Amino acid sequence: MKQLNYIKLEFPARSANEGFARAAAAAFAAQTDPTMEELGDIKTAVSEAVTNAIVHAYPDSVGLVQMRLRILEGGVLEVMVRDRGRGIPDVKKAMEPMWSTGGEERSGMGFTIMASFMDSLRVRSAPGKGTAVTMTKRIRTKAGR
Amino acid sequence: MKVLSNYKEGRLTLFLQGELDHHEASEAMRRIARLVDDYLPRDCVVDMGALTFMDSSGIALLLKISRLMAETGGRAWVENARNQPLKVLDASGIDRLIQISTAARA
Numbered sequence: 001m002k003q004l005n006y007i008k009l010e011f012p013a014r015s016a017n018e019g020f021a022r023a024a025a026a027a028f029a030a031q032t033d034p035t036m037e038e039l040g041d042i043k044t045a046v047s048e049a050v051t052n053a054i055v056h057a058y059p060d061s062v063g064l065v066q067m068r069l070r071i072l073e074g075g076v077l078e079v080m081v082r083d084r085g086r087g088i089p090d091v092k093k094a095m096e097p098m099w100s101t102g103g104e105e106r107s108g109m110g111f112t113i114m115a116s117f118m119d120s121l122r123v124r125s126a127p128g129k130g131t132a133v134t135m136t137k138r139i140r141t142k143a144g145r
Numbered sequence: 146m147k148v149l150s151n152y153k154e155g156r157l158t159l160f161l162q163g164e165l166d167h168h169e170a171s172e173a174m175r176r177i178a179r180l181v182d183d184y185l186p187r188d189c190v191v192d193m194g195a196l197t198f199m200d201s202s203g204i205a206l207l208l209k210i211s212r213l214m215a216e217t218g219g220r221a222w223v224e225n226a227r228n229q230p231l232k233v234l235d236a237s238g239i240d241r242l243i244q245i246s247t248a249a250r251a
Contacts, residue, residue: 015168022166022198040198040229047200051167097238107205109237116236 001072005031009067013054013083021050021067028069029077032139041117042077042137048110049081049133057085057131075139079118084130091123148176157186159210162195165230170202174209181213189214194225203230204237211243222246 007028011017022043029042046067053065066082088094095111115121118135125131146163157180165173181189189210193199207223214221222244226234234245 015166018166018168019164037228037232040232043198044200044229044233047166047198051200051202055167107201107208107237109201109204113201113233113236117232 001074001076004071004073006068006070010064011067012062013058013065013085014062015051015054017065018047018051018054021065022046025067025069025079029139032071032075032077033141034077034139038137038139042079045114045117045135045137046079046081048114049079049135052110052133053081053083053085053131056088057083059086072136075141076136077139078134078136080132080134082130082132087127087129088123088125088131089127091125095123146173148173150180152180152184152186155187156190157181157184157188158190158192160192160195164198165196165203165206166198166200167202170206173206177206177210178213181210181217185217185219186214187219189219189221191221191223192225193223193230194227196226196230199230199233201233201237203233204239207239207243220244 009024025046026039026043029039050065050067057063063083063085068080070078072078097109097112114135118137120136122134123131146161146165146169149160149162151158159177191207191210210221223234224246226245234240
């Protein structure tokens with residue numbers, strides 16, 4: 001699909017940046033003229049993906065998190081959240097509901113929420129090399145609402 | 146995010162305001178645990194009427210509250226959740242563990 005517009009952001013894996021990341025994603029996505037519900041879905045999925053990177057990728061340091069958003073032909077918004085941290089040894093296991101290696105402030109529902117709120121979710125990870133989470137959502141045009 | 150509270154006749158009501166994410170969840174959990182320890186309430190109502198955003202950290206917070214209340218034989222439930230927070234609650238299936246007040250869906 002042809003790319004119409006994009007942004008790339010990079011920030012330290014600090015929890016204070018979770019709110020910034022979802023606000024930035026919402027501001028960029030607004031140009032697709034989403035409904036309030038669609039905007040809420042995007043903010044939620046971004047919050048989950050970025051939080052996963054912040055909590056899990058760099059246990060002993062503050063590494064970097066990259067986020068790329070693209071608007072593709074057909075009103076499709078693509079979100080990619082990438083870290084170069086320790087990676088996920090078993091992606092299938094990590095995507096099971098209620099499974100988490102985070103603290104008590106994590107519920108293990110992050111991937112379930114991402115899959116539920118977006119149209120597609122792909123997780124690629126390699127131990128020692130990091131994780132890339134890619135999600136897409138088709139924004140319905142006003143004419144089709 | 147703010148956590149305001151009110152205690153009356155065995156019922157502790159927690160008013161969550163603002164955005165609840167992982168960054169805010171740890172402090173909210175500590176504050177709520179202190180309130181439950183201080184009051185030992187029979188009921189704990191989590192009022193989400195002024196909560197504008199919640200991710201799965203909110204689910205973890207509710208699981209914690211539910212566990213704290215179960216430890217002392219009390220019960221907890223959610224009231225007034227709206228729009229985005231309510232959609233996260235629905236997607237998580239947490240209503241099997243903690244009651245989501247049907248009035249909130251009116």
